[in-house]
Amino acid sequence: MTASSDRPIVFSGAQPTGQLTLGNYMGALRTWVRMQQDYDCIFCVVDLHALTVRQDPAQLRHHIFELTALYLACGIDPEQSTVFLQSHVAAHSELAWLLATFTQMGELERMTQFKDKAQQHQLNINAGLFTYPVLMAADILLYQTQRVPVGEDQKQHLELTRDVAVRFNGLYGPVFRVPEPLIGTDGVARVKDLQEPSKKMSKSAASELARVMLLDEPEAIVKKFKKAVTDTLGVIQYDEVNQPGVANLLNIWCAATGHSREEALNHFSHNQYGKLKMETAEAVNYLLQPIREKFLENINNQELLLKILTKGAAKARVRADQTLEKVWESIGLPIARR
Numbered sequence: 001m002t003a004s005s006d007r008p009i010v011f012s013g014a015q016p017t018g019q020l021t022l023g024n025y026m027g028a029l030r031t032w033v034r035m036q037q038d039y040d041c042i043f044c045v046v047d048l049h050a051l052t053v054r055q056d057p058a059q060l061r062h063h064i065f066e067l068t069a070l071y072l073a074c075g076i077d078p079e080q081s082t083v084f085l086q087s088h089v090a091a092h093s094e095l096a097w098l099l100a101t102f103t104q105m106g107e108l109e110r111m112t113q114f115k116d117k118a119q120q121h122q123l124n125i126n127a128g129l130f131t132y133p134v135l136m137a138a139d140i141l142l143y144q145t146q147r148v149p150v151g152e153d154q155k156q157h158l159e160l161t162r163d164v165a166v167r168f169n170g171l172y173g174p175v176f177r178v179p180e181p182l183i184g185t186d187g188v189a190r191v192k193d194l195q196e197p198s199k200k201m202s203k204s205a206a207s208e209l210a211r212v213m214l215l216d217e218p219e220a221i222v223k224k225f226k227k228a229v230t231d232t233l234g235v236i237q238y239d240e241v242n243q244p245g246v247a248n249l250l251n252i253w254c255a256a257t258g259h260s261r262e263e264a265l266n267h268f269s270h271n272q273y274g275k276l277k278m279e280t281a282e283a284v285n286y287l288l289q290p291i292r293e294k295f296l297e298n299i300n301n302q303e304l305l306l307k308i309l310t311k312g313a314a315k316a317r318v319r320a321d322q323t324l325e326k327v328w329e330s331i332g333l334p335i336a337r338r
């Protein structure tokens with residue numbers, strides 16, 4: 001199907017800042033893959049966003065190919081969806097500039113992610129870190145996006161995107177479609193940190209044991225689950241408050257096997273934690289093995305990956321430019337003759 005298809009338009013992106021975790025997969029990427037059936041999906045590798053934190057060039061390049069290969073390995077289909085690199089479509093930067101003039105300093109100052117990142121990177125609080133949400137708004141609005149699958153941490157940015165779109169449309173007419181969030185669809189699991197199960201699993205956790213990476217070797221995965229923090233109660237039941245570690249393992253087992261919570265409790269109720277840990281590790285390995293294999297096939301073929309991204313960018317550019325021209329026209333900028 002093509003851009004003219006009447007399926008609702010979905011846009012999402014991830015930053016190429018290092019491998020994805022099991023949490024990223026179960027909470028986001030897997031849902032993206034499933035959405036391809038019913039939506040006209042646009043999946044972006046948002047390299048320009050990654051630049052808001054200082055990056056080593058060789059490593060950034062590696063991470064861009066790695067994330068692209070992971071998208072494909074997880075089942076994102078570049079024929080069915082549009083897969084591309086943000087920096088390849090100039091309209092993102094161009095619209096971001098224009099939208100910055102419709103965004104107030106005060107609005108950006110209120111963004112909690114900016115406040116957190118400014119804390120973490122005190123020696124490089126660059127203007128890009130501050131205007132990051134404007135670039136994200138441009139990403140979304142360029143494609144007349146209807147739905148944006150986002151986690152809790154990006155909800156505030158999406159709200160801002162909506163505010164800016166509504167403001168712009170109020171001044172110039174209906175140029176942008178106002179996007180809706182897509183949160184908590186079926187099958188989304190919120191995977192927690194294996195060492196501190198009250199927190200969400202994050203790439204940046206201090207301990208490697210805290211997170212399972214999509215490309216971890218099977219033995220490493222077994223080790224991490226064996227060492228997962230549980231509690232001293234010694235009964236397998238679902239209690240997020242008093243037994244967050246056990247609840248997390250149960251959730252992961254369910255997400256990996258497709259079983260319901262009730263089935264999980266029936267299956268494990270008279271067992272020890274050791275069995276829950278081992279079976280969860282096995283289920284995760286079973287789930288990730290084909291992804292790892294496909295990734296290894298793709299990652300060494302950078303020519304192919306670049307070809308896919310180039311083709312994706314060409315598809316994206318046509319759509320993005322349509323919106324950008326509408327914006328120019330509406331604010332009084334003459335469009336150059338081709």
Ligand code: TRP
Pocket residue numbers: 011012013014015046049135136139140148149150154
């Ligand atoms: N800011 C998002 C994140 O860090 C990534 C992102 C950039 C994005 N542009 C987007 C997500 C547009 C959804 C839509 O997770």
